[in-house]
Amino acid sequence: MTFSPTDVRKDFPIFNRTIRDGKRLVYLDSGATSQKPLSVIEAESNFYEFHNAAVHRGAHQLAEEATDAYEGARAIVATFLGSPGGSDEIIFTKSATESLNLLAYAMGNAPVGNRFALSSKDRIVVTEMEHHANLIPWQQLSARTGAELSWFKVTPDSRLDLNSIDEVITANTKVVSITHQSNVLGTINPLAAIVKRAHEVGAIVILDACQSVPHMRIDVKALGVDFLAFSGHKALGPTGIGVLWGHMNLLDELPPFLFGGSMIETVTMTSATWAPVPQKFEAGVPNMAQAVGLGAALDYLSGLGMDEVHAHEVELTGYLLDKMKTIPGIRIVGPTNTLLRGGTVSFTIDDIHPHDVGQYLDSQGIAVRTGHHCAWPLAKCMLVPATTRASLYVYNDEVDCDALVDAILGAQKYFGRF
Amino acid sequence: MELDSLYQEVILDHYKHPQHKGLSPTFTAQVSHVNTSCGDEIILNIILEDGVISSLTWEGQGCSISQASVSMMTDLLTGKTLEESGTITKSFADLMASKGTSAGDPQILEDAVAFAGVSKFPGRVKCSLLGWMAFKDAAIQAQAQ
Ligand SMILES: Cc1ncc(COP(=O)(O)O)c(C=O)c1O
Numbered sequence: 001m002t003f004s005p006t007d008v009r010k011d012f013p014i015f016n017r018t019i020r021d022g023k024r025l026v027y028l029d030s031g032a033t034s035q036k037p038l039s040v041i042e043a044e045s046n047f048y049e050f051h052n053a054a055v056h057r058g059a060h061q062l063a064e065e066a067t068d069a070y071e072g073a074r075a076i077v078a079t080f081l082g083s084p085g086g087s088d089e090i091i092f093t094k095s096a097t098e099s100l101n102l103l104a105y106a107m108g109n110a111p112v113g114n115r116f117a118l119s120s121k122d123r124i125v126v127t128e129m130e131h132h133a134n135l136i137p138w139q140q141l142s143a144r145t146g147a148e149l150s151w152f153k154v155t156p157d158s159r160l161d162l163n164s165i166d167e168v169i170t171a172n173t174k175v176v177s178i179t180h181q182s183n184v185l186g187t188i189n190p191l192a193a194i195v196k197r198a199h200e201v202g203a204i205v206i207l208d209a210c211q212s213v214p215h216m217r218i219d220v221k222a223l224g225v226d227f228l229a230f231s232g233h234k235a236l237g238p239t240g241i242g243v244l245w246g247h248m249n250l251l252d253e254l255p256p257f258l259f260g261g262s263m264i265e266t267v268t269m270t271s272a273t274w275a276p277v278p279q280k281f282e283a284g285v286p287n288m289a290q291a292v293g294l295g296a297a298l299d300y301l302s303g304l305g306m307d308e309v310h311a312h313e314v315e316l317t318g319y320l321l322d323k324m325k326t327i328p329g330i331r332i333v334g335p336t337n338t339l340l341r342g343g344t345v346s347f348t349i350d351d352i353h354p355h356d357v358g359q360y361l362d363s364q365g366i367a368v369r370t371g372h373h374c375a376w377p378l379a380k381c382m383l384v385p386a387t388t389r390a391s392l393y394v395y396n397d398e399v400d401c402d403a404l405v406d407a408i409l410g411a412q413k414y415f416g417r418f
Numbered sequence: 419m420e421l422d423s424l425y426q427e428v429i430l431d432h433y434k435h436p437q438h439k440g441l442s443p444t445f446t447a448q449v450s451h452v453n454t455s456c457g458d459e460i461i462l463n464i465i466l467e468d469g470v471i472s473s474l475t476w477e478g479q480g481c482s483i484s485q486a487s488v489s490m491m492t493d494l495l496t497g498k499t500l501e502e503s504g505t506i507t508k509s510f511a512d513l514m515a516s517k518g519t520s521a522g523d524p525q526i527l528e529d530a531v532a533f534a535g536v537s538k539f540p541g542r543v544k545c546s547l548l549g550w551m552a553f554k555d556a557a558i559q560a561q562a563q
Contacts, residue, residue, distance in 0.1 A: 355456055355481035355545065363421045371456040385479055386457050
């Protein structure tokens with residue numbers, strides 16, 4: 001079966017509507033959040049319509065059904081990521097942001113002697129291309145514990161500078177937290193050398209997979225990382241649901257972050273012990289319908305086939321890059337070929353401000369993101385205060401890319417008239 | 419085209435030919451403001467002499483709306499008393515909150531009534547207010563001197 005974005009679009013009700021007085025919706029903002037297929041919308045509403053009850057509680061049929069649906073979603077995520085320890089290694093959070101904060105706060109809670117405990121003798125490593133969600137939690141943990149924050153620089157050709165890997169990942173490094181695919185540049189970071197060096201010095205590797213899980217086949221075991229975080233809403237799923245995967249032995253030793261109901265084993269007025277993983281990290285009634293929706297989303301993606309999804313995006317990205325390169329005055333901020341690169345294409349045109357470009361594109365029915373994309377340090381290092389970003393996904397096709405290129409030319413004309 | 423109500427000629431003209439850009443070497447107060455959602459930045463110098471704004475200069479980068487707005491604002495407020503500036507600032511803020519229902523008072527706002535169209539685009543209202551927020555701040559600081 002060949003991959004057909006036209007067929008895919010039929011599964012997404014939002015494409016039945018039009019934009020700005022009857023124009024075709026050209027949605028190129030999946031890097032911010034993806035659209036949802038009907039199966040996901042129905043899975044979420046069916047949960048409320050037929051099975052709603054608090055999971056892991058109530059002694060009644062609805063509670064059983066709700067728990068089955070919620071735990072079923074966990075199993076789907078485990079399979080999707082190739083979790084070696086199965087479902088128990090999957091923790092539901094509200095988002096990737098929460099997953100990464102969970103790790104940083106939990107490490108901050110680690111007592112002396114715990115492998116996650118940090119002090120001024122330790123180092124935390126990130127990269128210059130992190131989304132704020134994978135920078136600030138570590139920056140602030142560093143401020144709280146005294147651990148030194150260090151980072152891989154980004155080269156002018158939009159790659160991580162790994163030449164100095166041994167000076168960045170030093171013997172005292174305990175945490176290396178990096179993005180798999182940049183949400184601005186589209187760069188896919190090679191992990192093997194980083195994982196090898198980190199493990200040599202006894203550091204754990206955390207992967208911000210927000211921009212990779214939705215777009216390529218992920219096998220956590222093959223990647224060799226220790227923790228992985230992603231958001232459901234960028235992977236065709238609902239908002240309000242995210243995932244943290246980690247190796248069981250590490251999750252066992254990691255202290256909890258949020259305290260409350262459902263995460264305890266025993267409680268007295270002055271002390272408590274913790275439930276086993278994953279419950280230890282899921283305090284309170286979770287986002288159940290959203291977890292079920294995420295399960296449906298990953299089922300949908302598996303139905304398309306993640307290798308097919310990735311191949312489609314690489315091909316379409318190549319098509320778009322080739323067309324964009326013919327526009328005079330354009331600067332692509334990111335790799336200009338499809339080698340180790342995803343379908344996120346940031347650019348500037350002439351000296352037209354991205355916010356103005358975005359406004360013009362919107363008038364043509366084209367949805368893009370503009371600004372620093374929650375990666376302010378990266379914008380500074382690429383010497384662009386802001387960019388316009390088009391991000392491709394399963395429902396995009398060459399018609400969308402052509403529309404974008406035509407509209408960029410239109411914007412040049414529109415703003416060039418003075 | 420709807421877009422033309424946003425990008426009035428006078429706005430694009432100020433964007434291409436900004437007024438009072440380039441910071442004065444001395445100042446009564448200097449402030450710097452950023453729009454955190456898009457990264458637009460402005461530094462504003464104010465010189466206050468006997469309650470009159472004798473100089474208002476700026477440096478900055480950002481979209482056409484934010485830059486044109488600062489440019490027009492510095493044009494409007496230079497030479498005015500603080501009291502007059504308060505009336506103008508209030509009038510501009512009201513216009514931007516009008517969601518396209520007000521045409522603005524040309525007696526008070528002069529060319530800045532061109533921003534009436536911007537008030538229809540909720541995403542751009544913040545851009546147009548960046549410089550004005552900076553001015554409010556600068557005026558307070560200058561008075562405290
Ligand atoms: C690379 C990357 N990391 C983290 C995040 C944060 O995701 P969320 O806002 O869903 O928590 C994003 C979202 O833009 C992202 O692109």
